[in-house]
Amino acid sequence: MKYLTDEDVARIVDPAKAVEVVEQAYKLYSLKQVVMPVRSRIEAREKEGDILLMPCYVPAMNIFSLKLVSVYPRNTSKGLPTINAVVVVLDAETGVAKLVAEARALTGLRTAAASAVSMKHLARKDASKIAVVGCGYQAGWQVRVIGSVFKGVEFMAFDVDTGRMKAFVDSMCGEGFDVKPAVSAEQAVKRSDVVVTVTTSKTPVVFESWVKDGTHISAIGGYTPEMVEIDPSLTARCKLVVDSREAVMEEAGDIIKPIQLGLITVDKIHAEIGEVVAGLKTGRENDREKTLFKSVGLAVQDAAVSKALVDHLMAR
Numbered sequence: 001m002k003y004l005t006d007e008d009v010a011r012i013v014d015p016a017k018a019v020e021v022v023e024q025a026y027k028l029y030s031l032k033q034v035v036m037p038v039r040s041r042i043e044a045r046e047k048e049g050d051i052l053l054m055p056c057y058v059p060a061m062n063i064f065s066l067k068l069v070s071v072y073p074r075n076t077s078k079g080l081p082t083i084n085a086v087v088v089v090l091d092a093e094t095g096v097a098k099l100v101a102e103a104r105a106l107t108g109l110r111t112a113a114a115s116a117v118s119m120k121h122l123a124r125k126d127a128s129k130i131a132v133v134g135c136g137y138q139a140g141w142q143v144r145v146i147g148s149v150f151k152g153v154e155f156m157a158f159d160v161d162t163g164r165m166k167a168f169v170d171s172m173c174g175e176g177f178d179v180k181p182a183v184s185a186e187q188a189v190k191r192s193d194v195v196v197t198v199t200t201s202k203t204p205v206v207f208e209s210w211v212k213d214g215t216h217i218s219a220i221g222g223y224t225p226e227m228v229e230i231d232p233s234l235t236a237r238c239k240l241v242v243d244s245r246e247a248v249m250e251e252a253g254d255i256i257k258p259i260q261l262g263l264i265t266v267d268k269i270h271a272e273i274g275e276v277v278a279g280l281k282t283g284r285e286n287d288r289e290k291t292l293f294k295s296v297g298l299a300v301q302d303a304a305v306s307k308a309l310v311d312h313l314m315a316r
């Protein structure tokens with residue numbers, strides 16, 4: 001059995017590969033060709049921690065993976081990552097364990113690949129200005145993957161933690177990406193064609209009046225019913241595409257809250273992204289519509305990137 005670190009994962013799976021396999025994974029999911037229970041969530045309440053168990057079997061990829069991911073927001077004050085994760089991969093043929101890998105980089109890659117897949121199908125073709133709201137670990141991967149796959153894009157980033165934002169901008173520029181700091185989320189959003197939200201906020205960070213026609217939003221940060229990154233009245237105005245209808249109805253405050261407020265009904269969900277990839281539903285239809293992709297993150301994305309890792313190891 002092989003063991004891979006985050007550094008190995010980042011070296012083996014390049015951004016374009018991550019986007020390719022995640023797009024395929026979304027399609028298989030929406031075509032009901034994967035076995036993927038809604039993830040179990042175990043709350044470690046007294047520590048404000050969450051532990052998520054994310055299993056998935058993908059027959060077409062001949063892979064079974066189980067990711068264990070912990071989200072501990074208090075870790076920031078301890079100088080530790082908020083999210084830690086590990087993935088175990090079994091040979092679907094025999095059930096024999098093939099690989100254990102650290103899964104922070106894998107999570108960053110597949111989550112940023114989700115935004116990139118959504119941009120491919122839902123952003124305007126001429127989109128070049130990207131706002132990134134939240135400058136944590138995920139934001140780095142969003143810039144790396146979007147900035148590698150869509151050539152010539154410029155980023156403007158904002159975080160409530162100014163020190164973190166400055167360090168983020170320096171680090172991303174150091175990696176060769178065009179990233180500027182914003183004075184507010186409003187400034188970043190108003191000038192942008194695409195908005196990526198990757199915060200841990202429980203209250204909206206993007207508002208309707210800031211978002212111009214034709215904008216695409218990729219809402220990544222919220223993964224519980226209590227977390228809402230997008231102003232519900234903005235959500236009500238967007239063409240709404242999700243990673244999984246079932247998962248967002250369980251986990252996404254960005255969908256659940258506007259429904260509770262009576263601003264939308266469940267029918268407002270236009271499609272799963274996999275249905276758009278498969279050509280069963282339309283993506284962007286004109287340059288004026290506002291589109292919103294809400295992802296809570298699916299185990300099938302982890303399985304797809306795990307498959308890319310296994311293929312790489314087998315080819316050596």
Ligand SMILES: NC(=O)c1ccc[n+]([C@@H]2O[C@H](COP(=O)([O-])OP(=O)(O)OC[C@H]3O[C@@H](n4cnc5c(N)ncnc54)[C@H](O)[C@@H]3O)[C@@H](O)[C@H]2O)c1
Pocket residue numbers: 071076082083107111133134135136137138139158159160161164185198199200201204205219220221222223295296297298
């Ligand atoms: N959808 C998915 O598939 C997926 C995958 C991984 C992580 N996530 C979620 O994405 C979020 C971010 O993850 P991370 O690892 O980057 O966390 P992180 O703690 O490293 O970074 C979060 C950042 O958001 C900033 N922030 C908080 N409130 C803000 C606000 N109101 N405006 C601007 N910035 C704000 C914080 O200061 C911090 O810098 C988490 O909630 C995580 O659970 C989602």
